[in-house]
Amino acid sequence: MTYRAPVEDYLFLLTHVVGLDQVTATDKFAEATPDMASAILTEAGRMCEDVLAPLQRAGDTHPAVLENGVVRTSPGFAEGYQAIADGGWVAISADPAYGGMGLPLCLTTAVNEMMSGACLSLQLNPLMTQGQIEALENHASDEIRQTYLPKLVSGEWCGTMNLTEAQAGSDVGALRSKAERNDDGSYSITGQKIFISWGDNDFTGNVCHLVLARLPDGGPGTKGISLFIVPKFIPDAEGNPGERNSLSVVSLEHKMGLHGSPTAVMQYDGAKGWLIGEEHDGIRCMFTMMNNARLGVGVQGIGAAEGAYQHALAYALERKQGRTPLHDGAGTILDHANVRRMMATMKADAFAARAIALANAVAIDMAHATGSSDWQARAAFLTPITKGFGTEIGINLANLGMQVHGGMGYIEETGAAQFLRDVRVTAIYEGTNGIQSMDLVGRKLADGGEAAAVLLDEIEEQAEAARQSLPDLAEPVWQATESLREATEWMVAQDNMNDRFAGSVPFLRAFARVLGGHYHLAAALAEGGDGSRTRLARFYIRALLPQYAAYLAHATLGATDLYALTEEDLGA
Amino acid sequence: MTYRAPVEDYLFLLTHVVGLDQVTATDKFAEATPDMASAILTEAGRMCEDVLAPLQRAGDTHPAVLENGVVRTSPGFAEGYQAIADGGWVAISADPAYGGMGLPLCLTTAVNEMMSGACLSLQLNPLMTQGQIEALENHASDEIRQTYLPKLVSGEWCGTMNLTEAQAGSDVGALRSKAERNDDGSYSITGQKIFISWGDNDFTGNVCHLVLARLPDGGPGTKGISLFIVPKFIPDAEGNPGERNSLSVVSLEHKMGLHGSPTAVMQYDGAKGWLIGEEHDGIRCMFTMMNNARLGVGVQGIGAAEGAYQHALAYALERKQGRTPLHDGAGTILDHANVRRMMATMKADAFAARAIALANAVAIDMAHATGSSDWQARAAFLTPITKGFGTEIGINLANLGMQVHGGMGYIEETGAAQFLRDVRVTAIYEGTNGIQSMDLVGRKLADGGEAAAVLLDEIEEQAEAARQSLPDLAEPVWQATESLREATEWMVAQDNMNDRFAGSVPFLRAFARVLGGHYHLAAALAEGGDGSRTRLARFYIRALLPQYAAYLAHATLGATDLYALTEEDLGA
Structure with missing residues (x-):
């Protein structure tokens, strides 16, 4: 399984199509020049090609498992994650005050796409952490920020999002998890959450859960919900992982794909948590983060589309069947019109979706850098389109990629089917x-x-x-x-x-x-x-x-x- | 996993839309009245609901495996197959001279769809046998017919189709398997075939392979290919399974789905075979059968679409999320416009595809009964449409069915994903x-x-x-x-x-x-x-x-x- 980072495509789109120059023209992102972008994306791309892509199959064939309450991740995932963290790729857009590079989200978007194309199941881990970092940057107290952000940004710890409950999926306001105030200013969280991506792992020093729960005086529906950070290990006075919190992984789901990413049922039994934002204002805090998370999931679809495209192209350039209309009849199946139609469709659609995602990210960057409500509105408008179209393109192109492979596409060892099985969930999670x-x-x-x-x-x-x-x-x-x-x-x-x-x-x-x-x-x-x-x-x-x-x-x-x-x- | 046979839909389509009356008006199919159709479909439907549908999950979770050269099928599949055979459902259109019912293909088509909707992986077995029966009826010698057809029609034996080789997929003319003439009028077949659906099983008394191979004097390309029947056990003088033939299952594929159907790599080492049709005329003989097999595969897609539809409908009628626009806000998700759009799309497309398939089958019946070249042309024209559209509808609707389930759709235990994984191959096999x-x-x-x-x-x-x-x-x-x-x-x-x-x-x-x-x-x-x-x-x-x-x-x-x-x- 090879993956070539489409760095040239990002650079072309950024500089010629979606307006990186506007972003660079702002004080906030003045350093994000095309040269800087090229250097960043080239280095990230190399990591995706060399380190992440080889993990893709292992994540599928050796799923994360729960053994005696401990999640054991797929072979090589710990090392892959370490490479992401060491390179600083967990959160390059994070605030430099906490160790981030303060780079625009349009570069994060390209890096996220590459990581997704190389190994979607592992990339989901830092994507969740990125969302948590954003939520904390925007809504957490100074103390929480000082404690958590540097470790999340560096990748020493990672983050999750806990919204869904069995009866509360798209209808998040139906949730039943409870929070109670403790005397020390902390809260006790009790309840069960399902579908928690990367609910646990064996390669970060801590796992920090953002959990939505309702205080006793929280009203019904979404307006009575509060947001808490609930760490697996409670930070001690020095901010190091201390006492084990009262939370556990009950089980991992058996999914159609994305086997390398453990999807947990999480149980909170009076677990200690700290409020993020104001009481009863959790949904708003969550939504800040959710918009970018939605962009991020759209980009997962595009990454998978690119991966599936490259995989199918490699096959089409190698496989010979029948007389072809080019090369004196001795060409590969790429020369057959119907295969070329499939490849052209894949390439054209991946390009379209990528441009939309990058334009979306640029709009977010401009809104951040200028405070302009017009850019804010643009970003908000494009986000559901990036998420919906990016993930649908991911599914459609992975499906086409299988078709290009013919019978081999249905055989798991080929790897084509995995793209479809893995990407399928992106049209569902983070808001269907x-x-x-x-x-x-x-x-x-x-x-x-x-x-x-x-x-x-x-x-x-x-x-x-x-x-x-x-x-x-x-x-x-x-x-x-x-x-x-x-x-x-x-x-x-x-x-x-x-x-x-x-x-x-x-x-x-x-x-x-x-x-x-x-x-x-x-x-x-x-x-x-x-x-x-x-x-x-x-x-x-x-x-x-x-x-x-x-x-x-x-x-x-x-x-x-x-x-x-x-x-x-x-x-x- | 429940399945309700859509008998009413078939009867409506047959009698009001696709013209069963024309079929009944012929001498050949005079018995196929609406009453007869109703009785047949009702009984087949009951078997599908009661016996086959409960096997669907077992086929997925307990795939067929190869142990010491022996294929062990999924739990319950032997009994399921027996029910198909006992009911006479293997081949209701087969010639009564060999134990068939001589019913029109439009009824077989409906029965095949029901079996596919209930348990696609097991249904593929009789579908292959149906093709083999047709090839033998049309092209085999009297002796071969007498020996094989009664046992194939009764389901005592089953049949497979062996076309594909590693280098010869869509380009079947590139095949390398060899046939040599023996002194006794039989042939020795040597070569390796891949992607052989139901290449072996542990519940029929014999497995009869139709194999394409090239005689020493067969020219290159498709015109030099001959067709042979190569049984696992060579029939003795009484027609009972005798000596073990020199053929073996090398391995079973690890596929995206359809796990209950063993997909074999078959090795023939001078295996004894008998010519079907004329020497070097194998492709034509194979094509006779392939047209109906293509209709059959299209119908597999429609069956899976119906199964996925019913599965999603059951969920949509049970799941509650948020205030709905009907039932004073207390309805199920079926009342949400976007879910209703998905369900309506599924139902409307399944109906369209089903109508096309039944019209196709009626055209074949009319061609058989009247010898009309117009009906023949109609049948030939509709066949690729039924195959292409039926299987694409199968994939699209299974995909939509997952989406209706939200997060649960991605969890394998729900069963929604299996429809998509199983049906995906139908767009590939039997001609992409x-x-x-x-x-x-x-x-x-x-x-x-x-x-x-x-x-x-x-x-x-x-x-x-x-x-x-x-x-x-x-x-x-x-x-x-x-x-x-x-x-x-x-x-x-x-x-x-x-x-x-x-x-x-x-x-x-x-x-x-x-x-x-x-x-x-x-x-x-x-x-x-x-x-x-x-x-x-x-x-x-x-x-x-x-x-x-x-x-x-x-x-x-x-x-x-x-x-x-x-x-x-x-x-x-």
């Missing part, structure tokens, strides 16, 4: 893609569609400007954007949210398709309308972009037809 | 879906598009006739058909086959989408334009049918853009 789409057409259009309109204007401006030089690419993008604008206005006009939700997933897909066309066009323009990226853009815009129309037709149907189908009609 | 699409735009349009045009005429006729009564359903179907006709004519006009192949998969998808609209419209008309099936048709036609346009845009691009992308562009 359905939840993402509802966020997009609900909260993210609650401004009356202003953030969407600004984005659509930008897309049309570029398409207008490209009409002379690249008419065959610019015109379809412009047309698609007009249709998308109408659909967006239709969405905004629906007062019954259910009419929006009935088409929210196809709406998200359509928006992503059009954004993909926009960034492909930008790439073609950046190389002067002639070259490799233009050829890929042409394929995307002619072969894949047209899907937007079907999605929009579905997106704007409203809920009537759907609810006309009774439970009995559906077979209940 | 890429091969199906190339067959469709190549061989199946080699008549200048005549068979396609006749079918398109029928679709438009029905749509025309429905314009008054169901304008909102009829008009979109008519429009889509016009576009499809243009695209079909475009395909036919391409002399460079590569221009066809570049868009063959989206073309197949578009054709299936339109056919789905046609059969949904027929269903709506059959119930007078008001009722459950009309509501489902409306959802399909408004929400899903529009995809045809994007597919056709892609289908008619030709190969230029695709081959403009060089190997280097793709990252080689």
